[in-house]
Amino acid sequence: MGNLTDKPELNEKKGKIGNLDSPKNPFDYSKRQYGTVPLDTDRAPFQWVSEVAYKNVHRIVSRGYDTSEVMEEGYGIVDMLFIDYQARIPLVEEEQMLNYVMILALEDGLSMPAVMSRMVARSKTFLTQAAGASILAFGHAYGAYSAFGNRLEHYLDIAEAEGLTLEQAAELLVKENIHDEALGVSSLMLKDPAARRMIARAEKLGVAGKYIEFTKEIVKAAQNLSEEPIGLDMMGATGATMLDLGFSPEATWAILAVTRAFASGAHYIEEVERTESCRTGQTLTPKEFYDGPEDRPVPPLKDRDKVAKSGICHTIDEWTEAREERKKIVGSGHSIVEEIEDPSKKSGIKKVGKL
Amino acid sequence: MDREPLIRRKTAISYKTEEKTVMRGYDLSELAEEGYSFSDALFVMYQNRIPTEEEEKMLKYEMGVFMEHSMSPSAVAAIGVSAGRPNLPCAIAAAVSTFGGVHGPGAAHGYMLNKYLERAKKEGKTVDEMAKTLVDEYMDAGRPVMGMGQPQHIDSDPRAEPIHLRQEELEIEGVYLEFQRALEKHFHARRKKEGRSYVGVNVVGSGNTALMEIGFSPNAGWCLGSVCRGFSCAAHALFNMKKGRAWGASRNEPMVQMIDLSMIKYVGPEDRIVPKQEDRQEHARREKEKGEYKKWVI
Numbered sequence: 298m299g300n301l302t303d304k305p306e307l308n309e310k311k312g313k314i315g316n317l318d319s320p321k322n323p324f325d326y327s328k329r330q331y332g333t334v335p336l337d338t339d340r341a342p343f344q345w346v347s348e349v350a351y352k353n354v355h356r357i358v359s360r361g362y363d364t365s366e367v368m369e370e371g372y373g374i375v376d377m378l379f380i381d382y383q384a385r386i387p388l389v390e391e392e393q394m395l396n397y398v399m400i401l402a403l404e405d406g407l408s409m410p411a412v413m414s415r416m417v418a419r420s421k422t423f424l425t426q427a428a429g430a431s432i433l434a435f436g437h438a439y440g441a442y443s444a445f446g447n448r449l450e451h452y453l454d455i456a457e458a459e460g461l462t463l464e465q466a467a468e469l470l471v472k473e474n475i476h477d478e479a480l481g482v483s484s485l486m487l488k489d490p491a492a493r494r495m496i497a498r499a500e501k502l503g504v505a506g507k508y509i510e511f512t513k514e515i516v517k518a519a520q521n522l523s524e525e526p527i528g529l530d531m532m533g534a535t536g537a538t539m540l541d542l543g544f545s546p547e548a549t550w551a552i553l554a555v556t557r558a559f560a561s562g563a564h565y566i567e568e569v570e571r572t573e574s575c576r577t578g579q580t581l582t583p584k585e586f587y588d589g590p591e592d593r594p595v596p597p598l599k600d601r602d603k604v605a606k607s608g609i610c611h612t613i614d615e616w617t618e619a620r621e622e623r624k625k626i627v628g629s630g631h632s633i634v635e636e637i638e639d640p641s642k643k644s645g646i647k648k649v650g651k652l
Numbered sequence: 653m654d655r656e657p658l659i660r661r662k663t664a665i666s667y668k669t670e671e672k673t674v675m676r677g678y679d680l681s682e683l684a685e686e687g688y689s690f691s692d693a694l695f696v697m698y699q700n701r702i703p704t705e706e707e708e709k710m711l712k713y714e715m716g717v718f719m720e721h722s723m724s725p726s727a728v729a730a731i732g733v734s735a736g737r738p739n740l741p742c743a744i745a746a747a748v749s750t751f752g753g754v755h756g757p758g759a760a761h762g763y764m765l766n767k768y769l770e771r772a773k774k775e776g777k778t779v780d781e782m783a784k785t786l787v788d789e790y791m792d793a794g795r796p797v798m799g800m801g802q803p804q805h806i807d808s809d810p811r812a813e814p815i816h817l818r819q820e821e822l823e824i825e826g827v828y829l830e831f832q833r834a835l836e837k838h839f840h841a842r843r844k845k846e847g848r849s850y851v852g853v854n855v856v857g858s859g860n861t862a863l864m865e866i867g868f869s870p871n872a873g874w875c876l877g878s879v880c881r882g883f884s885c886a887a888h889a890l891f892n893m894k895k896g897r898a899w900g901a902s903r904n905e906p907m908v909q910m911i912d913l914s915m916i917k918y919v920g921p922e923d924r925i926v927p928k929q930e931d932r933q934e935h936a937r938r939e940k941e942k943g944e945y946k947k948w949v950i
Binding site: 396408432484567 | 871
């Protein structure tokens with residue numbers, strides 16, 4: 298297929314169009330072809346390539362296991378997670394541990410995923426839309442399992458390369474990341490034993506490994522450095538346990554975000570049951586919430602030249618000064634810096650925060 | 653650290669204090685410590701009860717068999733979104749959001765069953781009679797009967813009948829399975845009578861029947877199915893993110909990629925000249941009067 302064609306007559310009829318004939322362009326626009334690109338027969342045709350699963354008319358097969366056969370043999374959803382993500386049947390103890398983790402990860406009260414699900418629900422949507430939205434709450438602070446896990450792996454790599462003990466590696470990690478939301482150590486679980494119990498259960502089941510060991514060292518190092526009382530939190534306990542169960546940081550992120558989405562469905566349902574839908578323009582924002590510029594008259598359009606200010610900065614100094622001013626405009630984005638990288642193997646953002 | 657609620661709501665689902673997280677009255681940590689499964693916890697979440705062992709087994713089976721489905725709209729969405737290399741949750745959210753009126757329409761199937769069971773009660777009909785009414789009404793109106801047929805597993809969905817069988821084996825069959833079985837019987841009979849090909853029950857027809865039977869509402873069942881698929885879609889997205897090419901258009905790959913330029917087939921209006929601004933109004937007026945554009949309106 299494909300019909301790539303030169304159409305000199307059409308191009309001629311079109312004549313000059315804006316800047317498209319500028320000699321500064323690295324092309325001659327008037328000679329460009331129309332039509333679609335023929336199928337590439339030199340290479341293999343496109344197919345959905347997957348190491349994870351295939352299906353045909355009769356079967357669905359994940360990592361070599363027919364999923365119907367897996368269920369008929371008495372395995373379940375938790376086993377399937379090991380199959381899909383790790384291409385293996387888990388030990389009974391590993392299956393028990395993941396069940397445990399997922400129960401703890403299922404519900405977190407009116408936290409962000411639930412709130413997002415509820416907000417979407419108020420717009421009269423499908424439940425699936427709300428469940429999907431709840432997953433978007435998982436970032437590099439809330440549910441930051443990718444950031445947590447990749448950091449552990451990074452410092453374990455450093456320890457190996459530089460011959461550091463776990464204790465030394467933990468001290469280095471804490472020194473460089475003490476304020477990070479995904480440290481796994483905080484004041485959040487000082488009165489709640491759930492995180493510590495999770496680690497105890499992993500040890501009892503014999504599934505605790507180097508990540509839990511390292512996390513314990515991180516807790517000690519952080520406690521030594523902090524002036525406030527802190528301890529292992531759910532991020533640390535869950536993240537380390539999942540890594541010891543063999544899940545990658547990204548797989549952990551995915552599995553726990555999806556686990557929470559099961560609960561977001563209940564929050565969606567309750568929101569629909571107990572509140573009204575919200576219409577366009579319905580929600581007011583009281584003036585007392587507002588701390589922007591005072592109310593002011595819109596200048597007549599004819600006076601635009603008198604009131605307009607150019608945003609163009611011609612020198613670095615001008616730019617620096619303007620930038621500082623712009624940082625004061627809350628909501629402009631100038632006070633935020635992010636280093637966004639390809640998150641294929643890492644957490645996706647090297648650094649996020651205020652300047 | 654600010655630990656104030658993000659929104660103020662009365663909720664009957666859970667509460668969380670500095671000491672514990674409690675769902676439907678049960679401390680989550682205690683629930684896990686006692687050895688309950690994740691499937692048990694979902695019964696507590698949606699139904700405020702600990703299930704029987706058989707019910708727990710049914711849910712575990714249903715979710716396990718539904719989780720992975722290779723290339724379906726949900727996995728394709730996850731892979732498509734991952735091509736731009738956003739954060740992984742974006743790909744998963746997209747995958748879960750593909751579940752609608754056609755892809756895994758669990759809620760629609762559940763509401764259909766409930767509606768006709770209510771009618772059976774009101775009209776004094778048996779389950780079998782009402783199932784026939786449903787099939788006739790849907791097929792007379794040319795509407796697809798929810799839970800029947802699967803575009804890929806055309807000679808019967810490999811997950812479907814085994815779910816029915818497992819439900820029977822676990823002895824947890826009730827009015828929903830009776831209704832669904834009757835629906836399938838009348839559906840097959842009518843298609844046969846009309847000389848049409850065999851169309852089997854699909855995983856929504858059987859799986860959602862089982863979920864409704866064990867007490868989940870249409871929307872709760874839909875959540876369990878569609879969210880559980882999110883697990884596998886995340887794996888597909890991850891595979892592509894870790895081992896595939898971003899963008900899906902590289903010409904350096906031995907295989908033509910997902911959005912290689914040659915994958916585009918165009919069937920829209922012919923190439924044409926953009927009118928100059930001075931001709932715009934006249935051109936636009938003519939175009940509107942001729943009305944040919946209407947055939948392209950979507």
